[in-house]
Amino acid sequence: MSDVLSQNEIDNLLTEMTSGRVDVEDVVSAKATKGDISSYDFRRPNRISKNQVRTLQTVHESFAEVFGYYLVSKLQTVVSITITSVDQLFYSEFILSVSNPSCLYIFDIEGTDGSGIMEISPQLALTIIERLLGGSARFRLNRER
DSSP, rough: OOOOHHHHHHHHHHOOOOOOOOOHHHHHHHHOOTTTTOOSSSSOOOOOOOHHHHHHHHHHHHHHHHHHHHHHHHHOOOOOOOOOOOOOOOOOHHHHHHOSSHHHHHHHHHHHOOOEEEEOOHHHHHHHHHHHHOOOOOOOGGGGG
């Protein structure tokens, strides 16, 4: 077997594992040896390639489109979501860039062992909540009052 699995092989393996015909521990112990495992330094993370960044851009654009449709159906109003940029940041830079107050949502990604984090501005979160509770959710700036 080569080092890289085809999509068909991955699908077959996942099917076997979810059905219980293959034990996850057997696959992990057969593949991972002491030399295969390496520690990851979060202070100096490995940068990902530009091709992977483009893939992430596509994933985010697809998410924005689906999330926009979801909000339109739930809020019964016009919604437009655009991706401004996809960048690589150190975790410390990300934490420092989060505004205070902020709405951070941590969620599990189905089909993986990973989690995701989504930041929504408090103004948008409050507008969504007001709209869900039946309000008009008219946007007003302090200077217009």
